[in-house]
Amino acid sequence: MSESSRKCLVTGGAGYVGSVVAAHLLAAGHTVTVLDDLSTGHRAAVPEGAAFVEGRVQDAGRWLDSSYDAVLHFAAFSQVGQSVADPEPYWRNNVGGTADLLAAMRDAGVRTLVFSSTAATYGEPVGVPVTEDAPTAPTNPYGATKLAVDHMIGGECAAHGLAAVSLRYFNVAGAYGPYGERHAPETHLIPLVLQVARGEREAIAVYGDDYPTPDGTCVRDYIHVADLAEAHLRALSAARDGEHLICNLGNGNGFSVHEVIETVRKVTGHPVPQIAAPRRAGDPAVLVASAERARETLGWTPRRPDLAGIVADAWEFARRGPEQ
Ligand SMILES: O=c1ccn([C@@H]2O[C@H](COP(=O)(O)OP(=O)(O)O[C@H]3O[C@H](CO)[C@H](O)[C@H](O)[C@H]3O)[C@@H](O)[C@H]2O)c(=O)[nH]1
Numbered sequence: 410m411s412e413s414s415r416k417c418l419v420t421g422g423a424g425y426v427g428s429v430v431a432a433h434l435l436a437a438g439h440t441v442t443v444l445d446d447l448s449t450g451h452r453a454a455v456p457e458g459a460a461f462v463e464g465r466v467q468d469a470g471r472w473l474d475s476s477y478d479a480v481l482h483f484a485a486f487s488q489v490g491q492s493v494a495d496p497e498p499y500w501r502n503n504v505g506g507t508a509d510l511l512a513a514m515r516d517a518g519v520r521t522l523v524f525s526s527t528a529a530t531y532g533e534p535v536g537v538p539v540t541e542d543a544p545t546a547p548t549n550p551y552g553a554t555k556l557a558v559d560h561m562i563g564g565e566c567a568a569h570g571l572a573a574v575s576l577r578y579f580n581v582a583g584a585y586g587p588y589g590e591r592h593a594p595e596t597h598l599i600p601l602v603l604q605v606a607r608g609e610r611e612a613i614a615v616y617g618d619d620y621p622t623p624d625g626t627c628v629r630d631y632i633h634v635a636d637l638a639e640a641h642l643r644a645l646s647a648a649r650d651g652e653h654l655i656c657n658l659g660n661g662n663g664f665s666v667h668e669v670i671e672t673v674r675k676v677t678g679h680p681v682p683q684i685a686a687p688r689r690a691g692d693p694a695v696l697v698a699s700a701e702r703a704r705e706t707l708g709w710t711p712r713r714p715d716l717a718g719i720v721a722d723a724w725e726f727a728r729r730g731p732e733q
Pocket residue numbers: 487489527528529579580581596597598599601613614615616617627628629666689692
């Protein structure tokens with residue numbers, strides 16, 4: 410990986426993944442400006458050492474100038490259920506906002522982009538592990554907007570020589586020091602199970618136990634947020650003018666909902682009551698990544714694949730509370 414210092418704009422850098430990536434960029438000697446409208450992010454999550462601009466990605470052109478080398482783009486609405494209930498803001502914000510960002514980058518002559526994409530672009534997988542050549546058929550507006558942005562970026566690379574990498578995350582989890590997951594409302598499995606362990610929630614609802622999986626519950630590929638961040642730094646170096654590289658990010662190992670709950674019991678030492686609940690609409694039975702392309706093209710190897718370690722870091726963050 411090139412060690413040259415770059416000036417980076419991190420949109421959504423007050424959110425979960427964005428703040429962890431911003432912290433890694435700073436630690437690697439890069440200069441960081443976070444652009445975040447704080448609609449879902451937290452001011453206190455912006456790492457010390459980063460400049461902060463409170464604003465919308467649609468207005469990135471006001472701040473972006475030729476002194477920047479790269480943009481890492483995380484700002485987006487990301488709740489699957491909400492995107493089904495009210496899709497229009499997802500198109501306006503995720504797709505419209507990125508169109509404005511790409512125009513601002515072109516105007517300013519900023520030619521490198523790393524984009525936060527998702528496994529939701531594939532929808533119900535036709536086979537696992539999921540490679541980047543798998544059909545893309547999102548089952549909800551969230552995934553559809555992220556796929557539309559991937560297409561938009563591809564066009565920008567071909568037409569205007571942008572150097573871009575889209576990273577398709579599977580299930581991001583864990584924490585990195587004071588930076589962790591705190592969505593409101595929380596919908597993700599691991600933080601919810603940890604709330605039960607802390608006594609803040611009575612029981613975890615298991616959404617479906619009749620899936621065609623070994624224990625009947627859904628299987629997911631949980632990837633540590635710090636491993637994810639390292640892939641972004643490598644993507645920054647791997648981006649090539651006129652090319653759009655798409656890489657899945659996961660460990661290639663699946664864990665069921667029951668296995669996650671059991672791991673939380675072991676790591677925390679607390680009982681975690683669970684209740685059976687109906688399936689959640691749109692949940693694929695199994696979602697596991699093939700991350701071969703990321704290994705080959707980015708030279709990336711996850712260093713924290715152990716589920717207990719991922720849960721332990723999330724537990725530490727949940728117990729200590731977020732940065733103030
Ligand atoms: O209270 C809960 C919450 C979740 N689950 C189950 O736990 C698994 C993981 O659910 P998460 O909500 O934590 O994660 P998803 O796999 O649904 O979501 C991930 O994949 C989505 C696309 O499918 C989006 O990309 C999303 O941002 C990303 O976190 C699923 O089988 C879900 O049904 C429960 O049983 N009970």
